Amino acid sequence: MHSATMVLKRPATPHPENTNWSVDDVEALLGLPLMELVFRAAEIHRQFFDPTKIQLSTLVSIKTGGCPEDCGYCPQSVHHDTPVADQPMMTVDEVVDAARQAKANGAGRFCMGAAWRGPKDADLQKTLEMVREVKALGLETCATFGLLREGQAEQLKNAGLDYYNHNLDTAPDKYADIIQTREYEDRLDTLGKVRKAGLSVCCGGIVGMNETRTDRAGLIAQLANLDPQPESVPVNNLVQVVGTPLQNAERLDWTEFVRTIAVARITMPASYVRLSAGRREMDEATQALCFLAGANSIFYGDKLLTTGNPDVVADQALMSKLDLQAL
Ligand code: SAM
Ligand code: DTB
Ligand code: SF4
Secondary structure, eight states, X not given: OOHHHHHHOOOOOOOOOOOOOOHHHHHHHHTSOHHHHHHHHHHHHHHHSOTTEEEEEEEEEEEOSOBSOOOTTOTTBTTSOOSOOOOOOOOHHHHXXXXXXXXXXXXXXXXXXXXOSSOOHHHHHHHHHHHHHHHHTTOEEEEEOSSOOTTHHHHHHHHTOOEEEOOOBSOGGGHHHHXXXXXXXXXXHHHHHHHHTTOEEEOOEEEOSSOOHHHHHHHHHHHHTSSSOOSEEEEEEOOOOTTSTTTTOOOOOHHHHHHHHHHHHHHSTTSEEEEOTTGGGXXXXXXXXXXXXXXXXXXXXXXXXXXXXXXXXXXXXXXXHTTOEEO
């Protein structure tokens, strides 16, 4: 083992996860002096994780565009006139080739996304084959297919799925401003089904959607009060796409993004906090501060679902500069 690793990693101290965060408590954390906040988050990070390691997830969009939902941030909705066209579902072979490439690049997890409100049974059957084959390559598997009906989470679990990604996206009070075709409760219901099936939960949200700091606190409180807390928490900075209702949203200052990461780390100490969408628009120093503030996971690969992500070579160079090693 790398000697610095042994020095840096302190044993995990017993720290019962608090799943009773009030929005006020979370907002107070967000308002701490920035250096104090980052320091506290970095301390907690070290109690639970080796801060020299990051988890790498590669995304592939197995079904792009034509989604009936109206999420205001999303380029894949039929409700918005964006450059993303409705495309057929990828074949199993195409998905397995993408997974092989992801593994060769050093990813540990492969996440399959689909622009669905939820999977139709016939479509789900095709995805089960993808999950089985990707799992057989020795990668962790993750899927994000939208709302699930009774029994679907169990089928995914039996096929070898490790994680299901289903984001709460924003605060409960803000949800109806962003999405009209479903309710917060629908999301919580699917998260319950995912847990019940024994899948690990990947659940986070998006910032930079004209929300207030109180809204950000509301989102984090919701995530942190899931019991048990999600194993993986993607924090996305909105990627503004032409044609979506949020294309001109006010951009979040980088310090506020770092605060959000730090507070996710403090409130969900044992979760992987993923510095997610929006990283291509972020300079390296800001990303480094996010890692210091407790982010320990990224989307890794030249593309997210329909938008860009930093190139693999650029991320490898960044990890090397920051002495971060892939898990
Ligand atoms: N259709 C499924 C659903 O909504 O659950 C799965 C795919 S959907 C694209 C997955 C997640 O991508 C959303 O919950 C949202 O958090 C994120 N997302 C979509 N568009 C985004 C954007 N423009 N910027 C940042 N994150 C985005
Ligand atoms: C998540 O929280 N972010 C990812 C993944 N889970 C599915 C998706 C980001 C999508 C960004 C916009 C796009 O590429 O279409
Ligand atoms: Fe559809 Fe998911 Fe995009 Fe919403 S976020 S429009 S459900 S693909």
